[in-house]
Amino acid sequence: MTSTLSPQAVPLIRRLLTFTWITIGIAVLVMVVVGIKYPSILVSTLATGGMWALMAGGLALVFGVMNIPNFAHGEFFMIGSLVAFTVFTPIQEELLKNPSTLLRALGPFPGMIIATLVGAILGVVMEVVLFRPLRRRSRDQWVMNTFLLTAGVSVVLVNGDQLLFGNDFRGITRYWDVPPLELLGVSVSVDRALVFVIALITIAVFSVFLRSTRMGRAMRAVSQDETGAQMAGIDLNRIFMLTLGLSCGLASLAGASLLFMFPSYPSVGVQPLYLAWYVVILAGLGNVQGAVVGAFIVALLQTLTVYFIGVGWVDVLPTAFIIFILLFKPSGLFGSEVKGVWEQ
Amino acid sequence: MLELTDLESGYELLQVLWGVNLRVEEGEFVALLGPNGAGKTTTLRTIAGLVKPIRGTVAFRGRSINGVAAHEVSRMGIGYVSENLNLFPAMSVYENLLVGAYAVRDRAQQLATMELVFELFPRLQERRNQLAGTLSGGERKMLAIGRGLMPSPALLLVDEPSLGLAPIPTLAAFEALKRLRERGVTILLVEQNVNTTLRLVDRAYVLEQGRVVLEGTGEQLLGNPHVQEAYLGI
C-alpha cells in the first residue's frame, strides 16, 4: 500500500515475496505448534498481536505519509488507557450497584470509543500546533527534527501525566466480568478474545479505507509523491491532520482495549512504543501492511521470550534478533528499499 | 486567460526569474522555449503554485493567483504536468488517474474523463492495472498527461513532454497535445525540441536567463536568425 517501488522492481518483488512468504510461513507454523502444545501462549500472542498491529500500523502510517518518526506514539497508548480508566471506572461502580446484562456487555465500549476520539483529536492538535509551523519554517533535516520534536512531546506527556495524576497504577482486573470461554479445549478469557476481534475489525476497516476510499487513496498518494498529490488538487494539510488523527486514535484504542493487561500509569507507553518501533523497523519503514503482519510475528517472539526465558529478557533477545535480521536484510523483512541518508 | 506581469521568482538561495512578461489567450497553444537553466520550469512551477513569486503577478482569468496554494490552483482549473511527472509509483494506472480526479465530485464525470484519456492513450487502457512504477518512459509520460487531464483543466501546463523519449513516443506525445488542443484545451508548453514545437504552436516565447527575449508566432520564430543560430543549429 504505502511501500515504494522502483521501475526495476518486478523481479525484485518476486524475490522478496518469496522471502516474505517464507517468513510468514515459518511464523504461522510456529504459532500452530505453539498453539497445540501451549495454547495459552497462542491466545496471548493473538490478543496482544492484534493491538500491536494497530500501534505499529499507526506508526508506519505517520512515517510513510508524513515522514515523521513519532516518538510520542507510546504516549497515546498511555492517554488511551487513562481515558478508558476514567470512563470505565464509574461504569464499573454502577454495574456493582445495578447489575444488568446489557450494561455488562456494552460497558467497556464507551471508554474505548471516547479514548480513541480523544487520541485522534490530540493527534490533530499536535499536527496543527507543532508540525505545521515546523513545515512552514523549513523542510530541512525534517526527519531528525521531527524525531527530536516528538521526543520532547513524549517527555512532556509522560511527566505531565505524572504531575497531574501521580504515579499510581490505575488498572482494572477485567472488562467483561464473565467466565472464560471454552474454545477447542482451551480456556480463553473473554477480554482477550474480544480484544482480538476488535483488532481484526479495526484492521479490516482500516484496510478498506486505505484501499478503496477517496481519502484513503489520497493518503497513499501523498505518501508516494507529495507534489503529485498537490497537482491533483489534494490539500496536504488536511491529509496530514487525518493521518495523525488516525494514527494517534489507533494507539489510544490499543491502550484503552488493553487496560486489563496494562494498567494506566505515566510510563505505560514505553513498552508499546518499543514494540511498535521494533515492528516497524523489522517490517520496513513506512510499510503499513508489513507492520500489521509483522506485529503478530513480534508478539509471538515477545510471548515466547517471556514464557521460556523470562520477562527481563524481553528487551535483550529481540534486539539481538533484529540486529541479526538487519545485517542480512537492511530494508527490513518486508521493506523493499534502503537509503543511506536521513531524508528521502 | 493567463497573464504573467514582471514576474520575479526563484528559490530560497537562488532567484531565477527576473521579470517575465507572458500571455496566453483562451484556446491558444503557446510554447515557452529556451536553454537549460533559463527558468522555464520555474515559470511553470510558479504558475502552478509550487513556488511563491518574489515580485510581479500571475493572473488567471483576470485575478491574481500569487501565493495561492498548489492544490487550490489545481482546483481553479490549471493542470500541471511536471518534468519529473510526480506519478504515484506503487499505485496502478487506474488509481493514478482516479487520484487525478480527486477534486471532481461527479462520479459520472470522472468515468467519462477516464474514457477520454484511454481513448487518447490506448496503451494506458491496456496497462490499466499495472503499477505506475513499472511502466516504460513513454507510458509514464502518457499517464502523467492523462492524470493532468482528469480534472478537465481549462489550462494545461506541460513541462518537457519529449524529454528522454525516443522518436516514436515523442511523436505520440505531441500528437496527444495536438488532439487536446483540438478539443479546446489551452496549453502552455515548455520544450527543448524547438523545431517540432514551433511548427505545432500558435505562438512562442523564448526565455533566456530569466527574461523573455523573443516573442512571436511559430513561423516568425522559425525564421528568426537568433533562434535559427542558437536553437536550430542553422
Added chain:
Amino acid sequence: MGAVTTVKRAAPGLAALLGNRRLPALAFVLILLVLPLIPPFNRQDFTRYLVGAVLMAAQAVAFDFTAGYINIVNFGFAAFVGLGGYTSGLLAVHFGLSPWIGIFVGAFAAGLLGLLTGALTLRLRGIYAAVMAWFVGLALMGLVRNLADVTRGSLGLNVPLFFASADNLPYYYVILAMLFVTLLVLALVIRSHLGLAFQAIGQNVQAARASGINPTRYLVINFTLSCAFAGLLGGFYAHYYGILTPDVMLTSHTVEILAIAYIGGRGSLWGGALIAIPLGIGVELLRIQFSDLPGLHLVLYGILLILVMIYRPAGVAGFLRGLDARLRRPRAEAGATE
C-alpha cells in the same frame, strides 16, 4: 592583552580554535574556575549543583559531536554513559581497581560497544541508526537489571569514590578538567581532516562518497569517540555519586542531554556546555522549590526542546553567533579596506 598573546604563542592550535571568541571563552573558563570559591557560591550544596551541571555539559558536548556533525542521534546515549559507570564501578568493587584507572577502562568499554553498534547500524539510514542505538541502550539496561547477581540490579551498586573526603570541591575540578579535555579533543578532531569528512558526510552522503570518502568508516569513528567520552563521564558519575542503578540508562536521561545539546545549539559543541551550567543549576533550584512536583524539570526541558526545534533550530549558540555578526558589522564597515 598579555594573556591573549601568551595563549597564542603557547598553543597556536588552541588560539586558532577559539578564533575571535577568545575573550568570551577565556572569561567563561575563568568564571567556572573560580565560581565555587567566591561567596555566596562557596557552599557545598551549590558546588554539588555545579558538579552535576558540568557533568551534563560534558555529556552534551560528547552527544553533539555525533548529532551536530554527522547528523546521527544516539538515542541510547545514556546507556553508554551507564556502561562506563558500571564497568569502572564493578572493577573497583570486585577487583579493587583504582577509579582513576577504572574510568578509562569504562571509556574503552563504552567505546567498544559504540564501535560495534556503529559498525552494524551506521550503514543504514539515519533514523535506523538512531532507533537501533535506542534498542541497544534498552537491551543494555535490561541486561544490567537481569544480571543482578553481579550488578545488584535495581538495588543499587555501591561504588568507591575518588576522594576520601566528602568535600565536593575536588570533584568539581575533576569534572571541570574532564569538560575541558572533552571540548578540546573533540574540537581539535573537528578541525582536522576527520572533521571535514564528518561535515561533508553530515551534509550530503552521496557527494561525500563521490569525493572518495568512505562514509561508514568516518561515521563509525565519530560514533565510537562520542561513546568513549560518554563512558569516561559515566565513570566519573559512578565514583562521584557512589551508587549506580540501571535507571542511569533511562531514555529520559538521553533526552535531557539531547535537550541541552539542542537548546544550546546543534553543531556548536560549546553551545550545550554553555547552556548546561545555568540550566543545570536552575533545575536543581527548581527541584528544591517544587519538591512535591517530580519530573517538572523534564517537562521544562521538553517544552524548551519543542520550541527550539520549531522556532530556533540553531539554538542559543546560533543566537549568540547572530549577535556577534551584527556587532562586528559596523566595525568592519568603519575600517574596511580588505
